[in-house]
Amino acid sequence: MRKIILLFAVGLLALASVLVFRTLQNGPAASSAPVRVPVEMIQVDAAQTAAHLSQAIRFKTISTQDRSQFDPAVFTAFQQWMAVSYPDFYAAVTTQTVLGSTQLNTWTGSNPALDPVVFLAHQDVVPADSSKNSGWEKPPFAGVIEDGFIWGRGAIDDKGSLIALLEAANVLAASGYQPERSILFAFGHDEEVGGSGAQSVAALLKSQNIHPWAVIDEGGAITTNMPDVAAPVARIGVAEKGYLTLILTARAKGGHSSTPPKITALGELSRAIAAVEAHPFEQKLDKVTRAMLRVTASADEIGFFKRLVVSNLWLFGGVVEAQMKQSNSGAAMLGTTIAPTIVHAGTKENALPREAQAYINFRLASRD
Structure with a gap:
């Protein structure tokens, strides 16, 4: 019995030694401090930037699944506003229109040898x-500025990034700044529905034969309450999920709602959606998420216990x-997500639809 207890203690000590050793390897070290x-x-x-974002939100530059509803005139008006609001930037760049409404701006650098x-x-x-009852606290296209926030569709995704780029570049251009490396600003018009504009660029x-040295996109979410850092963290994206939308279609006999069949098109579609949601993809850490967590493990903000876990x-x-x-x-970082987003069925409350459709969007993890 004493031997068993001794072996257990030795094993526990060995385990603790391994855990502590691996933790110390990830700890912040003065020798590895970045060169600043x-x-x-x-x-x-700041006030002008907020006002510009507010104005940008008021342009209803909407992308829909139905491409026939795309309004190029709104995008033209928005781009005219951009040119008026940021004159120094547009004086410094060469502007090309790609695929009708995507804009490519080139600020030529002094060293053409650099990508x-x-x-x-x-x-x-x-x-x-x-x-009125849509759920918006403020009108989505009013660009309301209140209590330190700018409210509206696109304030984050992605007119916030667009205006930030334009504000910074306009100030630099006004100062006479000349980049050594050429800078390209690509402003797509249909990112929300496939991004054909970006693909054309x-x-x-x-x-x-232009090969970018770096491509900086809009970025991902700022995470909070994660296992490594509870505070807000702007993660560096090192991989991107795939994108897939499947359309489920259910058909049934039509007729009057007063004499419905046992199985309606909408009922069958609802069961199909529920069945898809009831079979989620596996959620687990993979090499990408593990690497992400290990990188933050060496940050000063990480306590010893969290560093030990990560x-x-x-x-x-x-x-x-x-x-x-x-x-x-x-949860979304752990695997493929499933999200029913659109349902189409019926045209009148007392008429049975012959067909019902649902769009289910999947964001595909690389392993799937």
Whole structure:
């Protein structure tokens, strides 16, 4: 019995030694501190920036699944406003229109031997219901500025990024700044429905044998209450999920709602949607999410206990996965997501639809 207890104690000590050793390997070290190069920060007018974003939101640059509803005149008006609002930027760049409404702006650098940097943003937004009981606290296309916030469709996705780029670049251009490396600003018009504008820009650059040194996109969400850092963290995206939308169609006999069949098209479609949602994809850590967590494990903001957990995912992986599943953003990092988004059926309340359709959007993890 004493030997068993001794062996157990030795094993426990060995385990603790391994855990602590791996944790210390990920700890912040003075020798690994990044070299900080002094950067002169530009100053922008915060009130003017907010006003510009508010004005940008008022342009209903909407992308819909039905491409016939696309209104190029709104995008033209928006781009005219951009040119008037940011005159120094547009005086410094060469502007091309790609695929009708996508804009490619090239700020030519002084050293043509250097590959350019590309900044991406998109002008379009998804539709928003402006009716009284739509759930919006403020009108979605009014650009209300209140209590330190700018309200409206596109304030984050993605006119916030678009205006930030324009504000910074306009200040630099007004100062006489000349980049050494060329800078390209690509502003897509249909990112929300497939991004054919961005694809056309990529094809154009390829045809001109232009190979970007870096491409900076709009970025992802700011996570909170994650296993590594509870505070808000702007994650660096190192991979992107795939995109797939499937359409489920159910058909049944039509007729009057007073004499419905046992199985209606809508009822059958509802059961199909429920069945899809009842079979989620596996949610687990993979090499990408593990690497992401390991990177933040060396940050000063991480306490020893959290660093120990994140540094030893071989043992605590299940605990970390359970915590990530507590939030929608955390769960989404663990695998493919399933989201029914659109349902079409019926045209009158007392008439049975012959057909019902549902759109189900999947964001595909690389392993799936």
